[in-house]
Amino acid sequence: EPEVTQTPSHQVTQMGQEVILRCVPISNHLYFYWYRQILGQKVEFLVSFYNNEISEKSEIFDDQFSVERPDGSNFTLKIRSTKLEDSAMYFCASSEYLAGANNEQFFGPGTRLTVL
Amino acid sequence: AQRVTQPEKLLSVFKGAPVELKCNYSYSGSPELFWYVQYSRQRLQLLLRHISRESIKGFTADLNKGETSFHLKKPFAQEEDSAMYYCALSGRPGNQFYFGTGTSLTVIP
Numbered sequence: 223e224p225e226v227t228q229t230p231s232h233q234v235t236q237m238g239q240e241v242i243l244r245c246v247p248i249s250n251h252l253y254f255y256w257y258r259q260i261l262g263q264k265v266e267f268l269v270s271f272y273n274n275e276i277s278e279k280s281e282i283f284d285d286q287f288s289v290e291r292p293d294g295s296n297f298t299l300k301i302r303s304t305k306l307e308d309s310a311m312y313f314c315a316s317s318e319y320l321a322g323a324n325n326e327q328f329f330g331p332g333t334r335l336t337v338l
Numbered sequence: 339a340q341r342v343t344q345p346e347k348l349l350s351v352f353k354g355a356p357v358e359l360k361c362n363y364s365y366s367g368s369p370e371l372f373w374y375v376q377y378s379r380q381r382l383q384l385l386l387r388h389i390s391r392e393s394i395k396g397f398t399a400d401l402n403k404g405e406t407s408f409h410l411k412k413p414f415a416q417e418e419d420s421a422m423y424y425c426a427l428s429g430r431p432g433n434q435f436y437f438g439t440g441t442s443l444t445v446i447p
Contacts, residue, residue, distance in 0.1 A: 226381075253432045265382075265424065267434035278434055313382065317431065325370050325431045329382040 224248045226330035243299045245314030254297045255315040304337045344438035359410040361425030369427045371408040376422040415445045
C-alpha cells in the first residue's frame with residue numbers, strides 16, 4: 223500500500239539555522255499538507271498546497287516558513303531561521319481530491335526537529 | 339470558531355470492558371468528522387470517518403449533530419487497542435484538519 227514518506231526522521235539544528243524537511247506524498251494525490259505537534263500539545267495545521275500554490279495557511283505559517291514542490295514527487299517545508307519554539311514533530315500529509323469523495327488525509331511518520 | 343475537544347487526556351480500562359472516548363466539536367457548517375489512531379512508534383492512521391458509518395476493529399462512532407459530539411466506542415476493549423486516539427474535523431475536501439488534543443488509551447490485561 224502506498225505511503226507518505228518523510229526525511230529525515232530526526233533533525234537537530236542550531237537556533238538561527240535554516241532547515242528543510244522533505245516529504246514524498248502518495249503519487250496520485252493532489253493536496254499536500256504540513257502539520258506540527260509540539261511535545262504534549264495538539265497536532266496543528268501549518269499549510270496546505272494544491273495546484274502548485276498554497277491554498278490555506280495558519281497564523282503559525284509566518285514569513286519564516288515556505289513550502290515548495292521542486293519536482294514531481296517531493297514536497298518540502300523550509301524554516302529560514304529556526305527558533306527554539308520551532309522544536310516539534312512535523313507531519314506531512316496528502317489527500318486525493320475527488321468531488322463528493324471522502325476527505326481522508328494520509329500522514330507520514332513525521333520528522334522530529336530539535337532546535338538548540 | 340472551529341474547535342475539537344477531547345476532555346480525557348488519559349483513559350485506562352480493563353481488557354473486555356467497554357470503552358468510550360469522547361469528542362465534542364464546534365463548527366459553523368457541516369463538518370466531516372474523523373478518528374485517527376497512533377499506535378506506539380507508528381504514524382497517524384485513519385480509524386473511522388463519520389460518512390462511512392462503518393465499524394473498524396470493533397470501534398464505532400456516531401455523529402450527534404444536536405450534541406455536536408462524535409464519541410468513539412467499543413464494547414469490549416483489547417490490549418492491542420492501547421494507543422493515542424485523535425478526533426479530527428474538516429470542512430471539505432482539501433481543507434485543513436482541526437485536531438483534538440488526543441486521548442491516550444491504555445487497556446489493562
